[in-house]
Amino acid sequence: MKKIVVLTGAGMSVESGLKTFRDADGLWEEYPVAQVATHEGWEADPTLVTNFYNMLRRKCWGVKPNEGHRLVARLEEQYEVVVVTQNVDNLHEQAGSTNVVHLHGELMKVCSSRDPEDTRYQQTLTPDNCEVAPGTLAGDGSLLRPYIVFFGEAVPNIEWAAREAMEADIFIIIGTSLNVYPAAGLVRYVKAGTPIYLIDPNNVSAGSGVRHICKGASEGMRELFAELCR
Numbered sequence: 001m002k003k004i005v006v007l008t009g010a011g012m013s014v015e016s017g018l019k020t021f022r023d024a025d026g027l028w029e030e031y032p033v034a035q036v037a038t039h040e041g042w043e044a045d046p047t048l049v050t051n052f053y054n055m056l057r058r059k060c061w062g063v064k065p066n067e068g069h070r071l072v073a074r075l076e077e078q079y080e081v082v083v084v085t086q087n088v089d090n091l092h093e094q095a096g097s098t099n100v101v102h103l104h105g106e107l108m109k110v111c112s113s114r115d116p117e118d119t120r121y122q123q124t125l126t127p128d129n130c131e132v133a134p135g136t137l138a139g140d141g142s143l144l145r146p147y148i149v150f151f152g153e154a155v156p157n158i159e160w161a162a163r164e165a166m167e168a169d170i171f172i173i174i175g176t177s178l179n180v181y182p183a184a185g186l187v188r189y190v191k192a193g194t195p196i197y198l199i200d201p202n203n204v205s206a207g208s209g210v211r212h213i214c215k216g217a218s219e220g221m222r223e224l225f226a227e228l229c230r
Helices: 039-044 046-061 067-077 091-095 158-166 183-189 217-228
Strands: 001-010 080-085 100-102 105-112 144-148 169-176 196-199 210-214
Touching: 001 067, 001 158, 001 183, 039 046, 046 144, 046 217, 067 091, 067 217, 091 100, 091 105, 105 210, 158 183, 169 217, 196 217, 210 217
Parallel strands: 001 080, 001 169, 080 100, 169 196, 196 210
Antiparallel strands: 105 144
């Protein structure tokens, strides 16, 4: 069975109603990155950061996967599929994808601020309990923080994602500007001669040999799905 690796960014979830961070009306226009998405911001005002991610979770729980998410999941009918996502939502999982690598963390999880990767102190929140009271402690006595990779922090799953990219028979990129590293560098791990598809309505510089389907996530995946799953 051939292996497809799908790299997705914020544009994947736009049709579901989630704002991107970098667009003109994105979240970074409303909330300064340094305050809510850096380790320094967390240290300076953990209450502000905690409340910011509480707000994002409230918004996210009412959001459903779009057709693009569902079609990515349906690729599993004919292929081995690994989704590598820069998104912190769980829409790929909701749509039915069974092998998802989260590069930038997961919005629905919280963790120890002393060691975010210590699985003993990671918790998955539920729709009826999706907010964290500021000052809540993890099991190790440190403050409970969002399980999010803040700017400037290492990306724990990047080596895993690179290994998957190296094994891809087909590589699909959806809804990402390819400006955010190290995720943008994953395309360099794809074997020479491997078909690479880019689905994005914007002009994205992805290098030679990449077929650009200049459409949104759902429309673009509809076209590519029909081609790959005849």
